[in-house]
Amino acid sequence: MLEFADAPHAFYAAKPNRWIQWLGRLVNRRFTLSGPNHRIVDVSLRGAERLDGLRKQRGHRCFFVANHGTHSDPQMMLETQRRLGMWSCFMAAYDVFLRGRRQAWLMQRGGCFSVNRDGSDGKAMREAIRILTETRHGLTVFPEGNVYLMNDRVTPFLDGAAFIGMKAQKVLGKEDPIHVIPVSLKATHLTDTRDALWQQLEGLARDMGTELDREKPFVDEVKRIGLSALERSLQQRGYLPATPDLEQGTVRDHLEDCAEMMVVRLEEKMALRGKPRAGLGERLAAIRVRIHKIRTDSEAKMDHAVAATWADEAMIALRVLSYAGDYLEASPTVDRCGETVEKLLEDIYSEVQRPCGDRQAMVEINEPICLADHLEAFQTSGRETVRSLTSQFEAAVQGGLDRLAQTNTSVGSERF
Numbered sequence: 001m002l003e004f005a006d007a008p009h010a011f012y013a014a015k016p017n018r019w020i021q022w023l024g025r026l027v028n029r030r031f032t033l034s035g036p037n038h039r040i041v042d043v044s045l046r047g048a049e050r051l052d053g054l055r056k057q058r059g060h061r062c063f064f065v066a067n068h069g070t071h072s073d074p075q076m077m078l079e080t081q082r083r084l085g086m087w088s089c090f091m092a093a094y095d096v097f098l099r100g101r102r103q104a105w106l107m108q109r110g111g112c113f114s115v116n117r118d119g120s121d122g123k124a125m126r127e128a129i130r131i132l133t134e135t136r137h138g139l140t141v142f143p144e145g146n147v148y149l150m151n152d153r154v155t156p157f158l159d160g161a162a163f164i165g166m167k168a169q170k171v172l173g174k175e176d177p178i179h180v181i182p183v184s185l186k187a188t189h190l191t192d193t194r195d196a197l198w199q200q201l202e203g204l205a206r207d208m209g210t211e212l213d214r215e216k217p218f219v220d221e222v223k224r225i226g227l228s229a230l231e232r233s234l235q236q237r238g239y240l241p242a243t244p245d246l247e248q249g250t251v252r253d254h255l256e257d258c259a260e261m262m263v264v265r266l267e268e269k270m271a272l273r274g275k276p277r278a279g280l281g282e283r284l285a286a287i288r289v290r291i292h293k294i295r296t297d298s299e300a301k302m303d304h305a306v307a308a309t310w311a312d313e314a315m316i317a318l319r320v321l322s323y324a325g326d327y328l329e330a331s332p333t334v335d336r337c338g339e340t341v342e343k344l345l346e347d348i349y350s351e352v353q354r355p356c357g358d359r360q361a362m363v364e365i366n367e368p369i370c371l372a373d374h375l376e377a378f379q380t381s382g383r384e385t386v387r388s389l390t391s392q393f394e395a396a397v398q399g400g401l402d403r404l405a406q407t408n409t410s411v412g413s414e415r416f
Helices: 019-034 048-056 073-084 101-109 121-132 159-170 192-205 218-236 251-270 279-294 298-321 336-349 372-380 382-407
Strands: 041-046 061-066 088-094 113-114 140-141 177-188 357-365
Touching: 019 073, 019 101, 019 357, 041 073, 041 336, 061 073, 061 113, 061 121, 061 159, 061 336, 073 088, 073 177, 073 357, 088 121, 101 113, 101 159, 101 192, 113 121, 121 140, 121 159, 121 382, 159 177, 159 357, 159 372, 177 336, 177 372, 192 218, 192 336, 218 251, 218 372, 251 279, 251 298, 279 298, 357 382, 372 382
Parallel strands: 041 357, 061 140, 061 177, 088 113, 088 140
Antiparallel strands: 177 357
């Protein structure tokens, strides 16, 4: 779920304990994956042979990068690494560590460390580099930065993973290579969830003050109810969005117009100047950084209340921008319909939704990328090399997702 906890960031370092990691894998395999929060009853792993050469090398250094299409991805990665016989530390949003001291303690001993998503986090970067250069563990990062609930399509990868990898490779030198392992993760339904999805959408329509029309195509009703919910949310916050003309433009065009309206208003309220030619995502990130700074400043208590309203509006804008617009219409499968309804429910109610049917985890290990091969380029043109590698990571993961979708024969792959 797209959410941020505006609390002072207390860094949590990874303190992996092999016994706790082993126990965590056991609990994950036997109880967590198949439990009500994930309902992953089977894991299909492909491409493991691509790592045969690496696993035979003593002291190999592996850096896993994966898409973040569901809330079950960490659990799927944990089981994947167990089957591969490999150990890894995980970069995780610091919000998760704030859910309780016991959870934070267990996560650290399980090999997780925190990262502040609202700005450049030097401590997290240094910890990631330390893990790659000084420990026997690998490193796992989800470069999308958030869960976007799109199992078949990656959103643009952030540059942080490539930067971490190349900085670590520079420390080690060319003779001690780090291999990036792009991993494609997909959760697909094994049971027919159509009726359950209609019921969920009907409940949402009722809360929105409208009625569901089951005589119309499911995709059309999702679009209508989703746009109605957006209009209501914006009006409650004092915005007057134009009625979308979907004959002249796309859903994505309308969503970007709404996000633009909110970003401009927030910049005006906060006296922020957007960078020339900066995209909406970059401008919104700058807004989030300013809000986080205010809300975590103990000497700015008189501004906390207004900053809370700004945070609410910025989160709505971020959620609006997170919809691809054409994802569902391009291929209205049972899986994609389920993901879209799940995302709508999460964004409207601010609650993580449980899966409505049993699922299979489909995992593909893609061809490793040796960072030592890019060290010279990084030393002469660091930023360009980082961008190029980020594109390679993203393309590799998307290629794996495409192959998984092409070979998927489960109910989830059927048209709704």
